[in-house]
Amino acid sequence: MNLNNRWLALSIGNTHHYWAIFRGRKLIKTWKEINQLSKTFQPLYSQNTDYLLDPHSHQWPELWLASVVPQETKKWLDYPHLHLLNLADVPLQNCYPTLGVDRALGAWGAGVTYGWPVLLIDGGTALTITGVDATQQFQGGLILPGLGLMAKSLETQTAALSSLNFNWETIPPLWGNDTPSAIQAGIFWTVLSGLDRFIQDWLQEYPTSQVTFTGGDGEFLKAGLLQFQPKYLSLPCHLDPHVIFWGIAALGQQDP
Template sequence: MSCSDRWLALSIGNSRLHWAAFSGNDLQQTWDTPHLSAADVQQLIATQFTKSAFHPSLHDNADGAHMPLWIASVVSQQSLLWQKYDAATFITLEQVPLAGLYPTLGIDRAIAALGAIAIVGRPVLVIDAGTALTFTGVDGARLIGGAILPGLGLQFQTLQQATAALPNALPAALPASEERVAPQLLPPRWALNTTDAIASGIIYTLVAGLQAFVNDWWQQFPASPVLLTGGDRDRLYAYLTATMPAMASKLTVEPQLIFWGMRSVRGESLKAES
């Protein structure tokens, strides 16, 4: 692929920025960064993303052409920083070809559902384990609906911040090679210390809620795939595998749903322009 085929996808989440470099329809690399300052964004635009500290895969983008940047954002303050970049395209709900999308639906949920449709078809249920834990169900070309609750990390942080003496008891993550299959991630259900008691209350309640939503979805759509994505996807998959392995074995962990959805939106936009 030539440099002219290259483009970037940026998903602006509540906690981090999620980046992907594409060559045409081929996903080359993904990486995450913290939210950027205005000065950081200005420097990236001025250097055409070749700033050495940004990402090595983009160092050869020095031909003077503006790198196309497709953005899906749930954080308006971060979006505003890119408004003056003339090669930026901001994806909106109007560009997502699904019926039943309501005005306050998060663009990340809509695009992740579109990405799930692109790789497994429909109906499909997407569970996004990010700062918020969301359920988004799609059948045919229509949104069925969903739910939102605080994500795993946020539940631990909130309990710590809202109480005088409770610690942040989120269990330490294991290496990625071990995370999905490690039952030792689970705390004792009937705990004998405060840290384990917090972990038990949050984790086992969350797992039970996941089971309830997934089983209800399967009652309506028995053959439907269920995809798990988001930053805590592997940790939640490990909890589900340890507590209800039969159900977990039917789930698919797919970290790049948002980028598959952004690729679909871009493809439809390019078709419309040609």
């Protein structure tokens, strides 16, 4: 990677494309787009020409891509300057073969940014926890449906429920007084109780660990956890929506 040039990072998740523009090591801009149905990258790219086209060379810059959606990945394989990242590219040790590259990159980005050991809590479509020790050894984690997906499962699998459009920005009361508020409270506070249990277990083993929240629900989960358990106020607890981009950037800087 030429650190004097503009380059792009793209993380493709289950529902969105997450973009970042860098100039060398400096993050310039981030944004997201809903995954689309086009068969090639050109329609997606042309919508963002003002952002993506290098204003000096007028050429397509290097693109560092991490994706967990194979059909979306295929759209970018003909991109002229593509670096397609896989799990083997991330320097974490002891990873199981099907560990998502997004989890690995996020944990790597959190570790190189805030220090090791690190526990990464990613509140996305799926809610994941990823633990890495001081020697960059993957120690395990968990995957469960995210807040929105839990609500959606009740909405689609329960006959008597209508559409549930929750505001996942306001912490709900512990006890709901109608069906929607009871569902929201049940999802949120049960998830927080689980997070608390796993964080406590991790910190018993790695008491100097950094704890980092990311993902669309990351800020909401962090705020709720600190309200639920004020003891975490004294811990190195971070909120960073860009950890996967820091992970990609760290790999790019190692590339000749």
